[in-house]
Structure formats: C-alpha cells, structure tokens
Amino acid sequence: MLLSLFMTFFKIGAFTFGGGYAMIPIIQREIVENKKLIKDEEFLDAIALAQASPGPVAVNTSIYVGYRINGFLGAIACTLGTVLPSFITILVVAIYFYRFRSLAVIDKIFAGIRPAIVALILAAVYKMWTKTKRTWAILGASLAAVIAVMFLGISPIWVVTSGAVLSVVYHRFFAAPQKEREH
Structure with missing residues (x-):
C-alpha cells in the first residue's frame, strides 16, 4: 500500500505542471474516482x-x-511522492536551464504550458464548486473572498481565517438555534 501511494503521488507530481492547484483535479481523479x-x-x-494550513496545497493534501x-x-x-518529482526537475533545470534559457523554443514551450495550467486550475474550481452545497450565502461568501483577494489586496490568510471564524459564529449562534426551533 505504501509503495502504491508513493507511486500514485509520484506520477501526479511528475506529470502535473502549474503547482498545487493544478494537481488538485488529478489527485481527486486518482484517489477518489479511480x-x-x-x-x-x-x-x-x-x-x-x-488551504487553511501553512505550506503548498498539494503537499498538504497529500499529507x-x-x-x-x-x-x-x-x-x-x-x-515524498508529491515533492520528489519537483525536486528532481528543479535540480535538473537549475543545472541546465542557464545554458538554454535564451532559446526561442523554451519561450514557446512555456507559452503553451501557461494556458494549460490556467485550464487545470479552472477545472479544479469547477469540480469543487459542483461538489459543494450551493446556496446564495455560499455564493456570496465565495464572491466576497475573490473580491477581497483580487481587488482589495487582502491576504488569503486573512480571508481563510475570517471565513473559518464567521462559519463557526454562524453555526454556533444562528444555524444551531434555528435547528432547535424546527425540532
């Protein structure tokens, strides 16, 4: 089982470009669906x-x-399966990239990889959105978080922390008393 887990995450780490968010749909497909x-x-x-823990999201998810x-x-x-492919790749790139960085083909390779990474991240967002309970409150909170991070420059740390605190307050003082009244 340990070798199987290692190999699964090594494969995910080796064939996923774009960091942790790009890895999420692949981890989900391998671990949940397959x-x-x-x-x-x-x-x-x-x-x-x-997301709420310090460190890269893919590593935290794999843990x-x-x-x-x-x-x-x-x-x-x-x-180890998650981080070793990146470590090996970065080591190889660090050794050889400076020799080849001015080649036009390298720019073309990265120009092709960037849109694919954006697509993988959007796919992850879509999959997570379809799996959640969608309510107007959740939609509003999601949009408020996007606005806070993207347009107001608020740190994602504060957004995640605020979301956790507000959820605890809501469920403690509003949702729980409402459920008690219904029973």
Missing part, C-alpha cells in the same frame, strides 16, 4: 484543510490523504 480510497466529501475537507489511508507512514509516502 482508486476510491476516499469519498468526494472527504476530499473537499482535505482541500479545505490544506492528509496519506494519513487518512495509511497513517503516519502513508503521509510520508504521499508527501
């Missing part, structure tokens, strides 16, 4: 936890998934 190791709801929880499936050793296997 291997059925965890359920959609739990994967969404993993993404939320990964959660690995731990959930096979404890501490599973977390180690998934984490």
Whole structure:
C-alpha cells in the first residue's frame, strides 16, 4: 500500500505542471474516482484543510490523504511522492536551464504550458464548486473572498481565517438555534 501511494503521488507530481492547484483535479481523479480510497466529501475537507494550513496545497493534501489511508507512514509516502518529482526537475533545470534559457523554443514551450495550467486550475474550481452545497450565502461568501483577494489586496490568510471564524459564529449562534426551533 505504501509503495502504491508513493507511486500514485509520484506520477501526479511528475506529470502535473502549474503547482498545487493544478494537481488538485488529478489527485481527486486518482484517489477518489479511480482508486476510491476516499469519498468526494472527504476530499473537499482535505482541500479545505490544506488551504487553511501553512505550506503548498498539494503537499498538504497529500499529507492528509496519506494519513487518512495509511497513517503516519502513508503521509510520508504521499508527501515524498508529491515533492520528489519537483525536486528532481528543479535540480535538473537549475543545472541546465542557464545554458538554454535564451532559446526561442523554451519561450514557446512555456507559452503553451501557461494556458494549460490556467485550464487545470479552472477545472479544479469547477469540480469543487459542483461538489459543494450551493446556496446564495455560499455564493456570496465565495464572491466576497475573490473580491477581497483580487481587488482589495487582502491576504488569503486573512480571508481563510475570517471565513473559518464567521462559519463557526454562524453555526454556533444562528444555524444551531434555528435547528432547535424546527425540532
């Protein structure tokens, strides 16, 4: 199982360009849909936890998934599988990139990779959106978070922290008393 987890995340890390957000739909497809190791709801929880934790989202997600499936050793296997391809790639690039950085073909390669990365990130957002309970309040909170980060320059740390605090307050003081009145 540990080798399988390592190889799954190594494959994901090796063939995903664009960082953690681009890896999310691939992790979801492999772990939830193909291997059925965890359920959609739990994967969404993993993404939320990964976002709220310091560090790269793909690494945090792999730690959660690995731990959930096979404890501490599973977390180690998934984490190593996630980071080793990037480490190896960066090492090779650092050694050889300066020799070839002025070649036009390198610019063309990166010009082709960028739109693909944007598409992968948008696909991840769409998949996560379709798996959540969509209400006007959630839509409003999502739009407020986008506006806060993109247009007002508020740090995502503050947006995530505020979302967590507001959710706790809402569920503690508004949602729970309403459920009690309904019963």
